[in-house]
Amino acid sequence: MTSVVAAGGVSVTIRDVTDDAQTVLDRVVSDGVPGALAARSAQLWGPEAASDAARRLGWLDLPESSRSLLPRLADLDAAGLDRVVLAGMGGSSLAAEVITRTAGAELTVLDTTDPHQVAAAVRDRLERTLVVVSSKSGTTIETDSHRRIFEQAFRDAGITGAELSRRFVVVTDPGSPLEELGRRAGHQVVLADPDVGGRFSALSAFGLVPSALAGVDVAPLLDEAAALSPGLRQPYDNPGLALGAALGAATLSGMDRLVLADHGSGMAGFGDWAEQLIAESTGKDGKGLVPVVMEGVDAPGFEAADDALRFVLAGHPHAAGPAEDAGVSVCGPLGAQFLLWQYATAVACRVIGVNPFDQPNVQESKDNTAALLRGAGDGSAPMIVNAEPALVTGAVEIHAPPELLKGAKDLGSAFDALLAAVPNRGYLAVMAYLDRLGDAAAAELRPLLAARSAQTGGTTAPVTFGWGPRFLHSTGQYHKGGPQTGLFLQITGAVTEDVEVPGRPYTLKALQLAQAFGDLRALRSRDRPAVRVHLRDRAEGLDQMLRALKN
Structure with a gap:
């Protein structure tokens, strides 16, 4: 039917x-349900979710309420700054990336702690750069690191005083630490609706401010959503x-x-x-x-x-x-x-029967990251990086329990063993803590692994792909909180150009590794099978992996 x-x-x-x-x-x-949603009922998801729902239903009003932002967007000072960088994670960046890409507008999205990618972004047309610092909580570690790094880069380039202040636009919730910091520094500050959760914020300031600064006319987006709103009440x-x-x-x-x-x-x-x-x-x-x-x-x-x-x-x-x-x-x-x-x-x-507005396991990985960074107080990488690999071939190290590799002697047989270990009706998640631009070839692993799974006979295992730490604010919740049906393949890579985080006792290399190992710790604490592949040389290692899957 x-x-x-x-x-x-x-x-x-x-x-x-x-x-x-x-x-x-x-x-x-x-x-x-339609009437209850139209009435903004917080009881729809049960009593345990009611407190979250009571302050997270503002997204239903955004097609109209966000129109009050339009005059503010027009007044933002971006004169002479035609390159916009968005520093934000998850709901603070994904919608703006979709909006600008769809419109064909340029927006540099920094939702990474990879030092190579961040260093390249800082070097690119700095004299013409405006940075949108976007965080609902105002405490997101990745976004705070980006802000510190860009501020130092501007100062090093002789950009100070009022000119430095106007190089940042802050998007955050009212009363957040980031609002206080932004106002104290003289930055342009746009406050978001506090009754809208991050992943429901596409039509809020988080989606609209960076898109408008990048040159997109965002009013039609609100018109399109408003046209649908009456149908959602029926x-x-x-x-x-x-x-x-x-x-x-x-x-x-x-x-x-x-x-x-x-x-x-x-x-x-x-x-x-x-x-x-x-x-x-x-x-x-x-x-x-x-x-x-x-x-x-x-x-x-x-x-x-x-x-x-x-x-x-x-x-x-x-x-x-x-x-x-x-x-x-x-x-x-x-x-x-x-x-x-x-x-x-x-x-x-x-x-x-779940609460749509919480993300309990996202915080767990953040806590693990913080603990590992404290353990590496001198700014060096966490000691877990020195663990002995189960298999080394060329530029690729594989760190895995022996039962997952089943005696594999090369990359091809290792991949076959991992695909065979995917649980029945499960999935394989590839999690790449690499440079989304410089190491873009890593994304080819998803279709190649899916094709390899189909060739091995039996049921084809679905394969997902995510860039770390970006996915921690996305599928990372499902990996740890969803059904126990995943097998996890994490990829890390050697760092040849590290970046200091001003005012913090760690570098981006240490932060990126702490995030990777913190997530591994969270997965393994739930007995979810996880393998780490480390690339001693990124380009060579990725080439080896791709060739092994194509053979």
């Missing part, structure tokens, strides 16, 4: 997702409700993997934004959906994902071909899609 639900320029087509999808949809309607012909019911029903039926591919939507990088929203919202209490973002509908693993919920971001409501074969296809303009997926995720969390 196929159903098409459309409203406000958005169309959601659902094709035989699960037998009880309609039952779930009927139940959320009979439970009054019990029927509500695309957000239908999409949320499909997500929730699939999870209840044991289909806890969501395969997502673009097919002409025109929204650049939207899958990465949706990945964070869905994984971090649903992945807790041993439940949730893990999004598997693919390079396209022809990518290895998409057609083989018969036991996963297949999604296509389509360019047309009646798209044929891969969109016609998928379980769910969605089309619509970007502003409306942001609101649609947030609404659907909130509904899915109601169906699954």
Whole structure:
């Protein structure tokens, strides 16, 4: 059975997702979910989530409330500064990256602690650079490090006083330490809605400020979302409700993997934004959906994902071909899609029975990072880096329990052993603590591993890919809080150009390694199988890995 639900320029087509999808949809309607969301009810996700929900439903109002930001955006002083750098993590950067890429505007996004990537960003056109420092809490360690590094770079270049002050625009919540710091330093400060959580903040100041500074007209995004809003208040012909019911029903039926591919939507990088929203919202209490973002509908693993919920971001409501074969296809303009997926995720969390607004295991990795940094108080790398590898081949070291490698003697057999060890109905997560630009070839590991899995016979294992520490603010929550079905492949690399963090007793190299090892510690404390591959030479090591997978 196929159903098409459309409203406000958005169309959601659902094709035989699960037998009880309609039952779930009927139940959320009979439970009054659309009306409760329209009334901003904090009780929808149960009593334990009520305190979070009471201060996290402002995203429903953003299509209208964010219009008050537009005059402020027009008044921001960026004269002569035509290169915008966004320092932010997770919800503070992902939406702005989608908006600017979709619009074809240049925005340098720093959501990394890799010293090579940060050093390159600081060297690039510094005299024309404006830095947006974006953090809801105002204490994000990565973002604070970026701010310190850029401030020192500006000073070293002779940029001081009022000119230095205007080189930073601060986006944060009212009353945060970052607001106080920004005002004291004379920076331009834009306050975000405190009743909107980070991953629900696409249409708030976090998504709009850097996009507008990069030259995007953001008002149409609000218009697109506003056109959808009335449809989300209805019990029927509500695309957000239908999409949320499909997500929730699939999870209840044991289909806890969501395969997502673009097919002409025109929204650049939207899958990465949706990945964070869905994984971090649903992945807790041993439940949730893990999004598997693919390079396209022809990518290895998409057609083989018969036991996963297949999604296509389509360019047309009646798209044929891969969109016609998928379980769910969605089309619509970007502003409306942001609101649609947030609404659907909130509904899915109601169906699954989890709090969509917390992320308990994200903090755990942060705490582990802090502990490891304290242990490396002299700024050197944590001592765990000296652990003896289980296998060394060329520029690649593999650190893994013997039972995961099964006597592998080379990279090819090691990869085969890891793929064979992926739990039944599980997934392999590749987590690359590398330079997203300089080491971009690492992203090729995802489709190659998926193709290799298909060649080994049996069920093809879904393979996800994330750049560290970026994914810690995204799928990192699901990795530790979701079902125990993942196998984790972490990649670290030798650092040839370290960067000092002014005013802190550590460098970016130490911070990046502490984040990597802190996450490994969190995974292993839950008996989740994790392997670390260390590249003694990044380019050579990546080339070795790619060649081994292609053979």
